[in-house]
Amino acid sequence: MTDQIPPTDAVLRRLAWPLRLTRAGMFAERAVRAFWPVWTILLLAIAVFAFGAADALPLEVLWVALVLILASLIWFVVKGLRGFRLPTREAALDRLDRTLPGRPITALIDTPAVGGDDPASRAVWEAHVARMTIRAATARAPEPDLRISDRDPYGLRFIAATAFAMALLFGAIWRVGDVGDAVVGAGEASISGPSWEGWVEPPLYTGLPSLYLNDITREEFEAPAGSRITMRFYGEVGALRLRQSVMAPPAGETTDTTAPAQDLILERSGEIAVEGPNGRSWQIVMLQDQPPAVVLDGEMTGIPPGQMQFTYTATDDYAVISGQARLMLNADAADRRFGLAVEPEPREALVLDLPMPFAGSRAEFSELLVEDLSQHPFANLPVTLTLTVVDDAGQIGTIRETIDRLPGRRFFDPLANAIIEQRRDILWSSENAPRAAQILRAISHRPDGAFDDDGAYLMVRTAIRRLEAAVDSISVETRDQVAEILWNAAIELEEGDLADALERLRRAQDRLAEAMRQGASDEEIAQLMDELRQAMDDYMQQLAENAQPGEDQPDGGETMEMSMADLNEMLRRIEELMQQGRMAEAQEMLDALRQMMENMQITQGEGGDGPQTPGEQAMQDLQDTLRDQQSLSDDSFQELQEQFNPGRPNPQQGPQGQQSQQGPGQPGQEGQPGQGGQNGEPGEQAQDGQGGPQSGQPGQQPGTEQGEGRGGEGDGRSLAQRQEDLRRQLQEQALNLPGEGTEGGEAARQALEDAERAMDEAAEALGRGDLADALDSQSEAMEALREGMGELGRALAQESGTEEPGQGQADGTAPPDRPLQDPLGRQAGNAGAFGSEEGFEQREEAFRRARELLDEIRRRSAEQDRPEVELEYLRRLLDQF
Incomplete structure (x- = not known):
């Protein structure tokens, strides 16, 4: 084994940075452990002192806390140093090598034991080394644990981090420096003399800032009034003394004016002074908290069928927190005849909570109170209304008004x-019970013809049996039960079957509204x-059945006539908006x-089959033309949308056949198979994708038959x-x-020519x-049509010699100074048809613009780089909304 295979320098250079990062991660792991x-103790201590613990704790307790904190820090630092070891290069290389398959780094620095020659x-x-070199080149530093x-x-480190974050958000980090001042205060005082500090903290509900007396x-x-004055003396006890006249001392108690910490409550204007070295004195003028005030705006009014409402305005120098309306029976102002001749039984006052604004300032505001008191014993009787408002200081503002009649059904x-x-x-x-039983027995003696x-x-x-069953006097429970029975009987007689139909209508509307809120499916x-x-x-049928023959219109004739087609159009529009x-x-x-x-009622002549005058016929024809022009304008707008977004679904093709009156030749439906004709029969199929005529003739006048579609809809015309x-x-x-x-006639002709x-x-x-361009011209045509219908209505009214239209007159021929209104108080238009002057499209546009304006105000108010004057103006606008 004379020759050994060393690792390549290139591989070692590539491993330099992963090795450093691995070593740094190991250092972080060992340091954290x-x-x-x-750092847990440090973060907790900073958070505690940032919230003013140094000022709140006595000096002795503060010293003990600091000693404990310092001792704990020294103990854990020494313990950590004893257990801490710096990671070596070999340990880092081994950690990095373990993250790779086959441990290639070990292979690179290893040598063969045998067979080297x-x-x-x-x-x-x-x-083998070449393969390990490739693997080692992919080395990445592992994440530290x-x-x-x-x-x-127990997660103490997380508690410390949370406390520190709360101190940064809601505390005052600079108050940590108060610890040093408190610790060395006594030593410095012995050198430089005694010192003092003072604060004036107004009540929280005022929203005013605290005052630092040393800077005043x-x-x-x-x-x-009610401000808290805090004084702190440092140095030799007795060197400084507090003199004050803003708070009376507690009865029978003596106050130590040389105590290091003293708290006062501002109860009156006066003087506070620090006597001694570097002493100061101030004259404090107490701002008295004014009581709130409340006024009744206008008069108490009623809302059909029996609700009462009134508007009030409340003011205060800071804020009103609550209010009540108290209603008491004013028996002296009642018509004391018949059943009211006896003295009334005492009853508790009816107390209602006044509504408060959810947002904005409560220093001055107006709110509307609406309540249904139809079944209350005070309904339709004179009462005394007492409005009471309370501010944060507990002060009360009251006003009393006499109401001639509490609105009821x-x-x-x-x-x-x-x-x-x-x-x-x-x-x-209860003394009236025998008399009431006799009268009820008399009116129910012969029910035929009286009780429908x-x-x-x-x-x-x-009710009669229960009243007569009482020997001496009826109990409160029996009286209330009889009152409930008589109320239900009166409702049945007043509304009859109409009440059931109305209840079903309300229930259907409530279910639909709930479905909107819950995001129901299209089905x-x-x-x-x-x-x-x-x-x-059903409700319209009951209205028609309950209409009395020969019944006059309401006073003034300001009514708005609506057909079932108008109501169905509203339903179609509601469904379209939901889709x-x-x-x-x-x-x-x-x-x-x-x-x-x-609020709807059926008047004589509505939907009747009697002959129409030429003026009525002309007005009806113009209404049909206006309706057809609106339908044509809607179709034009849909086709314009289809040009820009071909894949956009037609909102009018909702479920349940909203377009059941339109044939297959309608734009957007050409060539669709399966379209049913009338009476459930299959309709004719369009050939070659072209919508052929399905109903009517090419020269048919629009708006002639309901089943044929107004304006030529469904006949295949362009x-x-x-x-x-x-x-x-x-x-x-x-x-x-x-x-x-x-x-008027000439003006109407000129408008129709336009x-x-x-x-x-x-x-x-x-x-x-x-x-x-076509949509603009169509809009101009509809506006001219409405103007012509209005002029025609005024001309017909002049010919008939009336100022206001009565029964049998053309719809909507109201005088210019008395525009028609629907039950919601909106102008109905010159033609009398719903939406002719103030259609839902215009109202929707107004709502949309209002929402966009509100969103823009909110967006601008959130941009803090804007000038403060502009931001303040935007906030005032938001308070109004």
Whole structure:
């Protein structure tokens, strides 16, 4: 064995950095295992002192704590040094070699024991070394194992790290230096004399910063009432003395004015002074915390069917934390006749919590309280309203208002109103029970013709038996049960079958709203929409059955007539929004539908078969034309979207056949097999991918039959042809327009001519494929149509000699100064059709812009590099929202 095979220099050079990193990792492992108690104690000590432990602990306790900390650190440092060993190069090389298969580094530095002179053995060894060289070239430093759970089973190191992080976020690291001041304070005081420190901390609810008395150069300053004044004396005890007049000493107790630590509460304006070397004095003016105030904005009003609401404004110098509304019966202001002639039984006040703002300042705000008190004994009686608000200091602000009538449900059925009156008398006083029983027996003596509902009659008889069963006086429990029975009977008589239909409608709306919130599937949404349609049909039928013949319209005639087509369009739009994922907008529209359905009424002449005047017929024709133009504009917009996104699904093709009235020739459905015709029969198939005519003739006027589709939908005509047919139809309507020779009639004709011109431009744009330009012209045409319908309505009103439209007049012919409104208070439009002036598309655009504006304000307010003035303005805007 005269020759040995040494490792190559190139391989050793490649192993230099992995070897260094491996050695560094081993050093970290051994250091962490040996010294983890040291940095754990250091982090805990820093965190404790950062939160002001040096100021809170007495000097003796602080010295003991410092000695223990120092001794612990020395002990663990010595123990760690004794157990710590620096990793050697050989140990690092062995760690690195163990990470490679076959331990190639050992092979490279090894030599053959036998056969070094044999050429064959030498060749085999060289081949082995070559393979190991390739493996060694792939060496990577292993990750160090820093886990010490076996040495720290309780996780003390994590507790220390968490405490240190909390100190960085919420503490004051600079207060760690107070430890040195406290330790050497006595020694320095003996050299430089006694010293002192003082702070003034306002109450937390004020949001004001603390004041450091050593930095206050003026002799007088202001501080809120209740501020805590802290004084600390260092040096020889008795060298400094505190003199103060801001807090009265406790009765029968003496105060040590030379104590090293003294705390005061600011109770009045006065002086505090440090007497002794380097003494100072200050005059403190106490800012009295003002009590909150509350006022009632406007009057208490009622919301159908029986809710009460009022708005209040509360103010305080800092913040209002809570409030209550207290309602007491004002018996002196009641009409003390009949059942109210006796003295009322004493009742506890009705207490309601006032709503508080969730965000923003509570120094000044306005809130709305809405509560349903229809069944409360105070309903529809005079009451005294007491509003009370409380601030953080416990101060109370109160205002008292007299309310002539607490809003409650009103009953317009005479029999139901009589039953409710007896219910009121029983709740007023139990002495009225015999009298109420006699009156109820009298009105139920002959139920035929009076009680349309057998259930209501049985409930009244049950109430009579319970009232008459009481020998002397009825108990409170029996009185409340009778009141509940009479309330239910009155509801049955007032609403009848309509209440059940309305309840089903509400339940269907609630289920659909819950499905929106839970992200239901399209199939579940479609099923719930079918239930809502069925409930709406039942409710509309009950409304029609409950409409009284000859019934007058509400005073003023400001009503809005809606057809089932309008309601179905709202449902279609709600489903479309849900399919597009716009749940917030769908919920808003569903809430609007709920409010309209609950406030809806059937008036004489709606949906009747009686003859229409020429003006009514002209207005109806213009409404159909406007509706067809809107449908055509929607189809144009969908085709424009399809051009930019061919794979985009059609939102109108929802489940349950939303397009059941459209034939297979509608744009976007050409050539689709399986489209059913009317009555469930198979429809005709389009040939060669072209949608042939399915219903009607090419020259058919749009909007003639519901089953044929308005505006030529489903007859295979192009958008340009449909637009041209609409223009010709409007031209014929303009020639037969009533009101000729009047100012309103001429204005209506001029508006319709503008609409015709815009339709002609839209048809030309559709013919050349310019959908964007066509949409602009179609929008202009619809606006001109609405204006013409409004002028026509005013002309018809002038001809009839009325200021407001009554029964049998054209829809929506309201005077210019009295615009129609729907049950939600929105302007209904000149044509009287829902959405003609303020359609849901416009409302959705307004909601979208409002959301975008709010998001932009939030984004800008989060950019801290903006000027402080701008940030403050943005915060005020957010507080308002």
